[in-house]
Amino acid sequence: xxxxxxxxxxxxxxxxxxxxxxxxxxxxxxxxxxxxxxxxxxxxxxxxxxxxxxxxxxxxxxxxxxxxxxxxxxxxxxxxxxxxxxxxxxxxxxxxxxxxxxxxxxxxxxxxxxxxxxxxxxxxxxxxxxxxxxxxxxx
Amino acid sequence: xxxxxxxxxxxxxxxxxxxxxxxxxxxxxxxxxxxxxxxxxxxxxxxxxxxxxxxxxxxxxxxxxxxxxxxxxxxxxxxxxxxxxxxxxxxxxxxxxxxxxxxxxxxxxxxxxx
Numbered sequence: 001x002x003x004x005x006x007x008x009x010x011x012x013x014x015x016x017x018x019x020x021x022x023x024x025x026x027x028x029x030x031x032x033x034x035x036x037x038x039x040x041x042x043x044x045x046x047x048x049x050x051x052x053x054x055x056x057x058x059x060x061x062x063x064x065x066x067x068x069x070x071x072x073x074x075x076x077x078x079x080x081x082x083x084x085x086x087x088x089x090x091x092x093x094x095x096x097x098x099x100x101x102x103x104x105x106x107x108x109x110x111x112x113x114x115x116x117x118x119x120x121x122x123x124x125x126x127x128x129x130x131x132x133x134x135x136x137x138x139x
Numbered sequence: 140x141x142x143x144x145x146x147x148x149x150x151x152x153x154x155x156x157x158x159x160x161x162x163x164x165x166x167x168x169x170x171x172x173x174x175x176x177x178x179x180x181x182x183x184x185x186x187x188x189x190x191x192x193x194x195x196x197x198x199x200x201x202x203x204x205x206x207x208x209x210x211x212x213x214x215x216x217x218x219x220x221x222x223x224x225x226x227x228x229x230x231x232x233x234x235x236x237x238x239x240x241x242x243x244x245x246x247x248x249x250x251x252x253x
Contacts, residue, residue: 015165016165018141019141019142019161019163019165022194036225040225047163047196048197051163051164051196055164098233098234098238099238107200107204107205110200111196113197113233117232118232
């Protein structure tokens with residue numbers, strides 16, 4: 001069994017915390033040995049996932065919990081983000097096209113698209129009142 | 140907390156916004172308010188100089204998306220210049236270069252308004 005290093009950040013759902021989240025993720029990704037391009041990608045994806053939780057799962061209600069766990073297994077980083085808000089249904093997600101979004105003045109949906117493009121794997125789990133996003137990136 | 144700042148200049152009829160720091164869901168309203176005010180005043184020839192922009196998420200990109208149609212309907216445009224490679228990469232991933240003028244430097248952006 002390879003050794004597993006885990007780190008956890010518990011914050012309350014607020015955009016004020018995004019900078020702290022990014023710093024936490026970037027610092028640990030760097031310690032895990034990722035290059036700068038991968039660090040930027042992972043950091044952006046965690047920001048996007050947390051922003052979606054703040055906006056959609058908690059609908060801007062402050063003080064709700066978000067847990068971010070980082071684990072390195074072999075050459076892969078596993079990011080788990082847990083919230084207790086409204087669950088996200090990935091089957092209902094439609095990839096936005098820029099032309100359509102512009103004409104509708106709609107700016108939603110790009111965070112998930114970035115996560116899909118930049119991470120190696122992403123899955124959404126819903127257990128009772130707890131939502132989990134699990135994302136992985138290989139070093 | 141994320142830091143973001145806008146400094147404003149004008150050259151002929153073009154408004155140049157020098158943007159600094161991190162543009163995320165927390166700081167996006169600062170850029171949004173600036174663009175709203177420019178549109179209200181009909182200052183719709185806008186260059187965004189991103190040489191000081193260290194980070195952008197989709198919330199920041201969303202601000203550009205939300206106002207570009209209003210600006211173009213008034214015969215204006217937003218030209219984006221001097222992006223750092225890691226910031227340009229986010230614009231590129233979402234296909235922005237096909238619909239927005241994203242150029243290497245401010246001089247080129249200004250030329251596109253002539």
